[in-house]
Amino acid sequence: MKKYIKDNWKWLSSGFFGLFIIIPLLTQILINIDTINKGSDDGWLGFWGGYLGAIIGIAGAIFVVQIQLKEDREGREVEKVDNTFFNLLTLHNDQKNTLNDERIFEKIYSDFNKELKNQLLEEGLDFFYSEKATIVSILQEFIKGYKNYIENNEQYVSAEFLERWERRKTGATFSDSCTGTADSTLYNDLCYALEEIASIEKFLDDVENKKINYFSHAVFEGAYEKLDNYTRNYKAYLFDVPEKWNQLIAALYKYKSGHLSLLPFNRKKRGIERAINNHYSRIGAYFRIFHRIVKYINDKVADEEIKKDYLGFLRATINEKEMLVIFYNAAYTERGNGLLKEIRKTTFFGEHNELLEDSTVQHFNPNSMLWKSEDLKIMQGFGNK
Known part of the structure; x- marks a missing residue:
């Protein structure tokens, strides 16, 4: 009853105004009108009072019956929504129990x-390509450094090792122990x-001749x-390494060590x-x-408190x-767009x-999220119509 009055207060106000103001005024006017057979005021008042009273009584009965029928319909609709929701929930749980046995979510x-x-390593490979000029330039400096080291120190090779050293320089293969x-x-x-x-030159040859394209995330x-090894070995010879090279190695390491925050959205989406x-x-x-259940709640449940329940x-x-x-x-797949549209209307995640x-x-546990800050912000935007 309260809900009906709340939903229809404008019509009910109009009816109240007509019943208690307009009708009495009309009754008085009718009594005052001269007719062929004039009657007393008391007679006319009794006639119109009984007549209008009967109309009001019938109208009131119809009004009450309509309210009762409307409330019955709404009650049946709520019961129907309730039954359908819990039937869907039962179906959902039956599916979920089987999947839990297989530990599929884990x-x-x-x-x-x-x-x-894998996406991070591929992104690292893209970064590697973008820094190709720097990599080539600095590795060529490493080669120069080693050549200078050889030129400055081979004159001190003892007679015992001189013949071996000459053969080494020519690339000859032989047994060598000392x-x-x-x-x-x-x-x-x-x-x-x-x-x-030789190792660096081979690596540079791969880069320059696009053999680097054979690199994959694997x-x-x-x-x-x-x-990294070239850098460590070069430093072992007491050579200085440019700071930008150290920064480049550190940046490449992030892709290797699992910094998922480095991934752009398209790679996040592809990996998911x-x-x-x-x-x-x-x-x-x-x-x-699951999509069907959330959509059903959005479509059939208008009351926000019941929806939250x-x-x-x-x-x-x-x-x-x-x-x-x-x-x-x-949030991250094309197939999930329909669910995303529905779940955005809810506060399912909080x-x-x-x-x-x-x-x-x-x-x-928010620490189980792949991108905690970004994902929480996405969830915070849910719950808007």
Whole structure:
């Protein structure tokens, strides 16, 4: 009744005005009108009073019946929505129980890290290409440094090692072993300088002749290791290394060591999609029924408090890894666009003040998120119509 009055107060106000003001005035006018057979005021008042009273009584009865019928319809509709929601929730839980037995959400979450690491190495390879000129220039300086070292020190090779050294310079292959003396140390150092020159020249040849294109994310780590070793070995000869080279090595290391924050959005999306696609034949139906439940709540439940209750029931059935897989599917994949559209209308992941970095996130561990700051900001934007 209260809801009906609240929804229809304008019409009810008009009816009240007509019933208690307009009708009495009209009654008085009718009494005052002269007719062929004039009656007394009391007679006319009794006639019109009874007549109008009957009309008001019938109208009131119809009004009450309409209200009752409307409330019955609304009650049945609420019951229907309630039953449909819990039937969908039961279907969702049946699917989820099977998937939990297979630990599929844990597998997908693990694949997120694996695929994103591959994307990070590919991004590192792009960065490597962008710094190709610097890499070539500095490695050529390394070669010059080694050649200068050889030129300045080969004159001190002892007679014992001179013949060996000449053969080494020509690249001849032979068995070469010696005892650890001062003479042998110099000889070994010179030989190592030759080996470094040959290794760097081979690497530069790969770069200059675009053999570097054969590099993929699988061998980017090897390319980084080579550059890092060249640097360490060069320093071991007491040579100075340009600071920009140290900075470049440090930047390349970030791609190797898993700094996922370096990934642009398109690579984040590609890594997430590949991880989910590996399992989509098993997880696809789960996403579809979850999407259907959220859409049903948005379409059928107007009352915000009831809506929050339904979302709370749904959320209570979902564990942390499952919730994160749902989020990343919605926020980072093409297939999840439909779900993203619906879930944006809700506070499924939490209210805005429950998703701050400096407060406790209630429904999952924020440290399990792949990009904590960015992902929490995305979630904070949810809940708007």
